[in-house]
Amino acid sequence: MRLNKPALYAAATTATLALALTACGGSATGGSGGTWDKNATVNIGSLYEPQNLDNTAGGGQGVTEALNGNVYEGLFRLTDDGKVDKLLAKDYTTSADGRTYTFTLRSGVKFHSGRELTSADVKYSLQKVLADDSQSARKSNLEVVKDIATPDAHTVKVTLSQRSISFVYNLSYVWIINSQAKDLKTSEDGTGPYTLGKWTRGSALSLNRFAGYWGDAAANKQVVFHYFKDATALNNALLTNAVDVVTSEQSPDALDQFKSNQSYKVNDGDSTTKLLLAFNDKAKPFTDVKVRQAVSAAIDDKKLLESVWGGYGKLIGSMVPPTDPWYEDLTKVNAYDVTKAKKLLAEAGYAKGFSFTLDTPNYDPHPTAATFIKAQLAKVGITVRINTITPDEWYTKIYKNHDFTATLQEHVNDRDLVWYGNPDFYWGYDNKQVTKWVTEAEEATTTARQTELLKKVNRQTAEDAASDWLYLYPQIVVASTKLSGYPLNGLNSQFYAYDIKKKD
Numbered sequence: 001m002r003l004n005k006p007a008l009y010a011a012a013t014t015a016t017l018a019l020a021l022t023a024c025g026g027s028a029t030g031g032s033g034g035t036w037d038k039n040a041t042v043n044i045g046s047l048y049e050p051q052n053l054d055n056t057a058g059g060g061q062g063v064t065e066a067l068n069g070n071v072y073e074g075l076f077r078l079t080d081d082g083k084v085d086k087l088l089a090k091d092y093t094t095s096a097d098g099r100t101y102t103f104t105l106r107s108g109v110k111f112h113s114g115r116e117l118t119s120a121d122v123k124y125s126l127q128k129v130l131a132d133d134s135q136s137a138r139k140s141n142l143e144v145v146k147d148i149a150t151p152d153a154h155t156v157k158v159t160l161s162q163r164s165i166s167f168v169y170n171l172s173y174v175w176i177i178n179s180q181a182k183d184l185k186t187s188e189d190g191t192g193p194y195t196l197g198k199w200t201r202g203s204a205l206s207l208n209r210f211a212g213y214w215g216d217a218a219a220n221k222q223v224v225f226h227y228f229k230d231a232t233a234l235n236n237a238l239l240t241n242a243v244d245v246v247t248s249e250q251s252p253d254a255l256d257q258f259k260s261n262q263s264y265k266v267n268d269g270d271s272t273t274k275l276l277l278a279f280n281d282k283a284k285p286f287t288d289v290k291v292r293q294a295v296s297a298a299i300d301d302k303k304l305l306e307s308v309w310g311g312y313g314k315l316i317g318s319m320v321p322p323t324d325p326w327y328e329d330l331t332k333v334n335a336y337d338v339t340k341a342k343k344l345l346a347e348a349g350y351a352k353g354f355s356f357t358l359d360t361p362n363y364d365p366h367p368t369a370a371t372f373i374k375a376q377l378a379k380v381g382i383t384v385r386i387n388t389i390t391p392d393e394w395y396t397k398i399y400k401n402h403d404f405t406a407t408l409q410e411h412v413n414d415r416d417l418v419w420y421g422n423p424d425f426y427w428g429y430d431n432k433q434v435t436k437w438v439t440e441a442e443e444a445t446t447t448a449r450q451t452e453l454l455k456k457v458n459r460q461t462a463e464d465a466a467s468d469w470l471y472l473y474p475q476i477v478v479a480s481t482k483l484s485g486y487p488l489n490g491l492n493s494q495f496y497a498y499d500i501k502k503k504d
Helices: 062-065 117-130 167-171 231-240 287-299 301-309 338-347 365-379 391-400 415-422 432-442 446-464
Strands: 041-046 077-078 084-086 087-093 100-105 145-150 157-160 193-198 204-209 224-226 263-267 275-281 355-361 383-389 406-411 468-472 477-478
Touching: 041 062, 041 231, 062 224, 077 157, 077 167, 077 432, 084 087, 100 117, 117 301, 193 224, 275 287, 275 365, 287 365, 301 365, 301 468, 338 477, 355 391, 365 406, 383 391, 383 432, 391 406, 391 432, 415 432, 415 446, 432 446
Parallel strands: 041 224, 355 383, 355 406
Antiparallel strands: 077 084, 087 100, 100 157, 145 157, 193 204, 204 224, 263 477, 275 406, 275 468
8 A cells, every 4th residue: 555654565565676686786888888887876766755764663655665675675575576586585494284484594694783684583573563563564464473483593483373375475575674673763774785874854865785785786886765745846856867767657747758858768567556445344335335336336447547647557446456366357347337326326225325525645646536536426416525634644544543434545565455354454344255265365275276266355345346446556667768777567666776777
């Protein structure tokens, strides 16, 4: 979810973009002139500044984008095509019943403070995610952990309460942190190829190449994330060479100026970010499936996508993007149909419509989408009151207290369909069959069986209009042609910077 406060992504999400396991250092002659400068500073433009530097304490999308994979690493890493690679875990074995995982750690890995990585740090990091006050995206998925043992300094033995086919995948979201580190909201102590330089709130955050990195050195000496309040300012920074690359373009109308300029390259990658009109399925009138179906049918998602993104992005009709293994095109379920919407409302006892409050985050594209939805629903007699709130207010009011009727929000994670199997999640969807399928899918012994079950979940949640999935974001990365090696996709908001090379 693209939030500034909640950590519903492993932080994510975003989680994501991967190129090589480790970066290549040194200079090489590049393209049409110039050489790759191994001591270059790469300036990155972003709209997502961290709230703090701790991804278990509501750091938000920005902390994932800047720190995940760059400053902090996990036992495993999610690749660009959604697969999982070993990272700090050199190897692992699984017991016959699938409930015990034994991990062997890499040797010679040091934290930025100089302390050597041990199994105690892995245990601490897992416990930090599972703590009562944790806001980690994967907390609920990892609650299957029953016991964590550390037989020696390089071995971690995790016992689960039940089989979890997604356990290793979920571990790719867990940052391994020095168990002795303090004040991780404003400082860090990871094992990644960069250390934290200076963070000037409201302006920029710098990362410096870590000389003691266990793998190959980063291809650049420093990266600086520059933060902007709006897309226009961000694009102007790219045009004036104040930044070299924009992590995620949010102004499609501005793309022509880059497409027509040979100094820039516009990349259209894959995203997992879904914009949701999330109903509170435990609050009237959205307790009625026909009302949810009617609202979904009354909104022209294609027109909304076109108005916000031009020719970019996709309609998906469900929580599942095409990059997930259990994807199915469900855009015809609850498709735009005003006549059907009016009929469903009448059947539900709301022939004359009703009114509700739509809690709307105050950053783009939510205000635009809210205004569009208000106009669309007015055509079927539904009155929408827009209540604009900050990300912090959204976290407390919606995510934590479930005090809402409907809201808009972005979910950036891949494979997050399973949250519909949790009736205690903020949207309150409660279908016993779906919960059963999600549980069975997680306990499956094969990925084929997992996929089969989650396809059923996908279709059922779509038919129930558990939410209205408005559209899937595009992932547009715009960069100077002096750059190479930057991530292209957006599987969870990560932006691995260690492979980026810059010509002098």
